[in-house]
Amino acid sequence: MSQPHIVECVPNFSEGRDSSIIDSLVRSIEAVPQVAVLHRTSDADHNRSVITFAGRGEAVLEAAVRVAAEAVARIDLTRHQGAHPRVGAIDVLPFVPLDTTPMEVCVDLAHRAGHRIASEVGLPVYFYEAAALQPSRIRLEQVRRGQFEGLRDEVLVNEERQPDLGGPALHPTAGAVIIGARRFLIAFNINLQSDDLALAKDIARQIRESSGGFPAVKALGLALPTRGLVQVSMNLTDFDRTSLFAVFDAVSRLAAERGVGVVESELIGLLPRRALEQSAAQFLKLPDFSADRIIESRLDAVLRAE
Amino acid sequence: MSQPHIVECVPNFSEGRDSSIIDSLVRSIEAVPQVAVLHRTSDADHNRSVITFAGRGEAVLEAAVRVAAEAVARIDLTRHQGAHPRVGAIDVLPFVPLDTTPMEVCVDLAHRAGHRIASEVGLPVYFYEAAALQPSRIRLEQVRRGQFEGLRDEVLVNEERQPDLGGPALHPTAGAVIIGARRFLIAFNINLQSDDLALAKDIARQIRESSGGFPAVKALGLALPTRGLVQVSMNLTDFDRTSLFAVFDAVSRLAAERGVGVVESELIGLLPRRALEQSAAQFLKLPDFSADRIIESRLDAVLRAE
Numbered sequence: 001m002s003q004p005h006i007v008e009c010v011p012n013f014s015e016g017r018d019s020s021i022i023d024s025l026v027r028s029i030e031a032v033p034q035v036a037v038l039h040r041t042s043d044a045d046h047n048r049s050v051i052t053f054a055g056r057g058e059a060v061l062e063a064a065v066r067v068a069a070e071a072v073a074r075i076d077l078t079r080h081q082g083a084h085p086r087v088g089a090i091d092v093l094p095f096v097p098l099d100t101t102p103m104e105v106c107v108d109l110a111h112r113a114g115h116r117i118a119s120e121v122g123l124p125v126y127f128y129e130a131a132a133l134q135p136s137r138i139r140l141e142q143v144r145r146g147q148f149e150g151l152r153d154e155v156l157v158n159e160e161r162q163p164d165l166g167g168p169a170l171h172p173t174a175g176a177v178i179i180g181a182r183r184f185l186i187a188f189n190i191n192l193q194s195d196d197l198a199l200a201k202d203i204a205r206q207i208r209e210s211s212g213g214f215p216a217v218k219a220l221g222l223a224l225p226t227r228g229l230v231q232v233s234m235n236l237t238d239f240d241r242t243s244l245f246a247v248f249d250a251v252s253r254l255a256a257e258r259g260v261g262v263v264e265s266e267l268i269g270l271l272p273r274r275a276l277e278q279s280a281a282q283f284l285k286l287p288d289f290s291a292d293r294i295i296e297s298r299l300d301a302v303l304r305a306e
Numbered sequence: 307m308s309q310p311h312i313v314e315c316v317p318n319f320s321e322g323r324d325s326s327i328i329d330s331l332v333r334s335i336e337a338v339p340q341v342a343v344l345h346r347t348s349d350a351d352h353n354r355s356v357i358t359f360a361g362r363g364e365a366v367l368e369a370a371v372r373v374a375a376e377a378v379a380r381i382d383l384t385r386h387q388g389a390h391p392r393v394g395a396i397d398v399l400p401f402v403p404l405d406t407t408p409m410e411v412c413v414d415l416a417h418r419a420g421h422r423i424a425s426e427v428g429l430p431v432y433f434y435e436a437a438a439l440q441p442s443r444i445r446l447e448q449v450r451r452g453q454f455e456g457l458r459d460e461v462l463v464n465e466e467r468q469p470d471l472g473g474p475a476l477h478p479t480a481g482a483v484i485i486g487a488r489r490f491l492i493a494f495n496i497n498l499q500s501d502d503l504a505l506a507k508d509i510a511r512q513i514r515e516s517s518g519g520f521p522a523v524k525a526l527g528l529a530l531p532t533r534g535l536v537q538v539s540m541n542l543t544d545f546d547r548t549s550l551f552a553v554f555d556a557v558s559r560l561a562a563e564r565g566v567g568v569v570e571s572e573l574i575g576l577l578p579r580r581a582l583e584q585s586a587a588q589f590l591k592l593p594d595f596s597a598d599r600i601i602e603s604r605l606d607a608v609l610r611a612e
Binding site for chain 2 (some may be wrong): 004006008034038054055056099245263265266270271272273276277279283285286289293295296298299300303
């Protein structure tokens with residue numbers, strides 16, 4: 001018996017105000033065994049909700065198809081207004097590897113979800129990021145250009161913008177869904193014992209990829225005026241390339257060089273277990289550490305193989 | 307559905323030479339579903355084997371009873387000689403909490419295993435450490451005093467040495483088993499870029515409990531002559547009291563004060579996941595971190611609840 005692949009799915013829906021609709025979306029996911037809804041958040045101004053769920057790959061695929069059908073039935077984009085750009089009732093549907101799941105598994109799940117949603121739900125599909133079928137569709141913003149109202153018209157005259165599946169026209173009320181596979185994004189902030197915003201901005205500049213710092217790191221320096229502190233606020237978009245250990249070590253050294261200490265860190269939302277274990281092994285200088293040195297990792301295969 | 311408790315069991319057997327007997331012990335454990343044999347080691351001089359297995363508490367209990375029966379059937383202490391002290395064919399049977407399992411669960415498993423082994427297998431039982439019923443039996447060495455040959459005679463005349471269950475006499479060929487519940491012991495070494503043994507011994511003295519250092523830490527300074535390094539070799543007997551982070555941080559600071567760096571660390575055997583996660587959170591200065599911030603921890607309950 002092989003261990004099942006564990007996958008996270010983070011669909012974004014174009015409804016952030018009517019809680020009865022959002023509840024029905026959550027219920028359609030929770031109806032699938034072996035899937036857990038981990039988080040939900042709605043923004044009235046954006047008029048958008050994000051539901052985070054996870055479980056075995058096959059169960060997550062089933063829940064994704066069901067919630068897409070529920071979104072198409074319940075959300076009408078022709079009457080939707082909100083601050084956040086969108087092309088679909090279920091706007092974005094990314095599959096994210098957890099545990100030791102390879103990215104290829106999530107690409108495969110994304111493609112299978114796309115075929116089922118196009119054929120069973122009748123919703124046109126675009127593929128993005130690791131699941132993209134065309135290089136021009138890797139970036140989500142590129143696929144979403146023009147939004148529902150613009151893309152709905154453009155696909156009728158421009159073949160290059162037509163959906164990967166279920167086109168050429170968009171769904172009249174539900175638009176299209178953009179399905180992808182991407183890495184887990186860790187949101188991590190470090191608070192410094194200083195009120196010097198220039199210091200935080202300077203450290204952020206030194207560590208972020210865009211100004212020559214660590215790969216797969218985005219960083220900003222922010223003030224926390226009510227606490228009298230400054231913060232280096234980061235997104236780690238690929239913790240296998242740059243770990244929590246690496247950025248914490250770098251930020252605390254750069255701050256220490258100016259005589260400033262780290263007060264504490266903040267983790268926004270959840271994080272994958274491997275990101276934490278990896279950083280512990282790096283800090284403890286355990287070479288060649290792997291999860292099979294962890295008792296519970298060895299057991300997972302046994303305990304899940306029911 | 308509540309999450310099942312995950313438990314490790316590390317029985318010691320008075321047979322380290324005849325691999326057919328050791329294989330049969332392993333097989334009797336592996337015959338129980340939901341139990342995984344993680345490790346086995348035999349020492350011919352000690353004439354002793356240690357088998358490490360783990361799984362759900364109820365399954366581990368069942369495997370412990372079965373392997374006790376197999377040991378009684380296959381091992382004859384009246385013909386056993388070895389360097390390691392022992393009172394039983396299955397000599398020691400500790401239950402160790404993993405994951406978030408409370409110690410009380412292991413105490414309960416130890417007591418239930420004891421009752422079943424005494425009644426079903428006919429092997430007298432002593433309880434030690436957290437499962438001890440008498441203060442004088444907390445320490446294993448105290449219970450084992452006199453070994454099989456001495457204790458066999460003493461129980462006939464001294465009520466105070468008689469088994470907690472299944473006595474007063476020991477089993478004629480299998481002696482008695484000493485069953486307990488104890489914490490996980492982490493064996494962790496830190497190698498220093500120095501050949502100064504006095505330095506390693508001095509650091510070991512500063513961090514070990516017996517000379518006023520960290521609680522639940524045993525430490526020795528050793529030379530690694532073939533590598534030209536010295537080592538601080540440690541046992542952490544309660545990582546909730548003193549973590550890997552705490553000892554690594556202390557040893558590297560004490561070494562740095564003398565201008566000596568850490569080359570790398572070594573983990574002997576396996577370690578519980580929580581020990582690693584705890585140290586990562588301490589290093590990253592994440593206050594109030596708990597395992598429910600880890601996605602896979604949230605999922606375990608769902609994935610195991612079949």
